[in-house]
Amino acid sequence: MSATFRTAVVRVPGGPDSIEIIDVPVREPGPGQIRVDIAGAxxxxxxxxxAAGFFHRMGLINQPEHTGMGWDFAGVVSAAGPGVDLPVGSRVAGLVGGFDRDFGTYAEQLIVPVRDAALVPDGLDLGEAATVPLNGLTAAQIVDLxxxxxxxxxxxxxxxxxVGGHILSLAQERGWQVTGLARAQDEAFVRGLGAxxxxxxxxxxxxxxxxxxxxxxxxxxVRDGGVFVGVRPNADPAAERGITVRAVEVQADGARLARLLDATASGRLPARVHAFLPLDQVAVAHRAVAKGGVRGRYVLQP
Ligand SMILES: NC(=O)c1ccc[n+]([C@@H]2O[C@H](COP(=O)([O-])OP(=O)(O)OC[C@H]3O[C@@H](n4cnc5c(N)ncnc54)[C@H](OP(=O)(O)O)[C@@H]3O)[C@@H](O)[C@H]2O)c1
Known part of the structure; x- marks a missing residue:
């Protein structure tokens, strides 16, 4: 019998309870790929x-069987394909970009291109590192815009x-005078990052x-002639008053992620875990996030 691993998918989207954890065959990484034993997503x-089907309805997801859940991960390399110069046992984090894929990071393991992953520095916990790829890269790419x-x-x-918390730090490094708009109870966090x-x-x-x-x-x-950067690439507000309107569409970038992980390990960027939960409790985490007010990420552990 071939080995299998557990991975969370949605077949018919319908909210948190439509997420299923299924067993699928273990695969070997191809050229330029690594297989990662996931520690946190x-x-x-x-x-x-x-999970709600929002992106299916937008036409961005067309998976015939199932859609893989989860965008970012941290874990340990368990196999390396041809041409990969990264030892088995390396601690890595990374991003699986794009909506239309059958496997995601809510899983026991995952195969990804090595260029989309980065080494996690010693001293940075893998659970904390799992909170960095999507949010850190999105913030960095917003600051690029x-x-x-x-x-x-x-x-x-x-x-x-x-994402906002990362922008506070990264934008100041690029010479912006930054102010954070947040809830009253978030004042200490925002000011603590120098904004x-x-x-x-x-x-x-x-x-x-x-x-x-x-x-x-x-x-x-935004003042007349200023800049607006949004996070909904398919739903930009219409430009007005000479304002430049742009929207981020996050891209995997292992080299950039390595710098973000270093900055997190050294304390220059925030790493915030709200709670760790076993993968089986994915629906609990989704329901809690849907209510709003959660600070830091739920991190699923397979
Ligand atoms: N386009 C892309 O490539 C891309 C990539 C990553 C993320 N995103 C999107 O970016 C957005 C932010 O992501 P995130 O991970 O940073 O989400 P998040 O951690 O949930 O943060 C959103 C924050 O906004 C606050 N907020 C909402 N309405 C507010 C208001 N009127 N006044 C003050 N604060 C308000 C929320 O507070 P409460 O919790 O108290 O409501 C929360 O602290 C999401 O919509 C996400 O889907 C897009």
Whole structure:
């Protein structure tokens, strides 16, 4: 009998209880690929949209059998394909990008291109590392879209969230004068990252990074001729008043992720785990995230 592993999928999307954990045959990595024994996979807002069928309805998912759940992971390399110069036993983290795939990171193991993974530095726990790839890369790619700040004023909406929290730090490194819009109870977190804090912003910002998906309301906060960067590539608010409107679409990038993991290990970027849960309790985690107010990630452990 061939070996199998457990992986979480959705066949017919219908919310948290439609996520199934199935057994599938173990595969060997091909050229340029690694197989990773997963130690932790973060539960991100996008996963709730996949389980609910939001992205199926948008036409972004067309899997005939099932859709793999989970975008980011940390774990240990258990096999390396031809051309891979990474020893078995290496601690790595990475991102599985794109909606339309049959396997995801909520699983005991996963095969990924080695270029999409990065070494986790000694001293950074794999559970914490699992919270970095999707959120860190999205934040870094939002800051790329914003460019250098040169002292200009940036408002980050959803600043206490996983993506927003990373932007607070990364945008200051690029010369932005950063203020975070968040709930009143998030003030210490936002200020602790060196940013200004507000619960209600007046218009006039040079740029807005809109991770709270305020959309038109967020655009209205940008000054004439400023920059708006959103997180919904298929639902940008319409440009107005000479504002440049852009949206991030996160891409896997192992080299960039390595730098983000180093920054997390050294404490320059926040790593926030709300709780660890066994993979079997994926629906519990999804229901909790759906309620809102969770700070830090649920991390599923197979
Ligand atoms: N396009 C891409 O490539 C991409 C990649 C990654 C993420 N995303 C999207 O980016 C968004 C943010 O992701 P995330 O992981 O950072 O989510 P998150 O951790 O849930 O953070 C969102 C934050 O926004 C806060 N918030 C919402 N409405 C607010 C308001 N009116 N005022 C102040 N704060 C408000 C939330 O607070 P409460 O919890 O209290 O409501 C939460 O702290 C999600 O929509 C996600 O799907 C897009």
């Amino acid at each position: 973060a539960v991100n807002p996008v996963d709730l949209g996949v 914003l460019g250098d700040g040169a002292g200009r004023k940036l408002l980050v909406t959803g600043a206490a969230g996983a 200004g804090f507000t619960t209600e912003a007046a218009p006039g910002w040079d740029a807005v990074a809109d991770t709270a998906t305020l959309q038109e309301e967020g655009l209205a906060l």
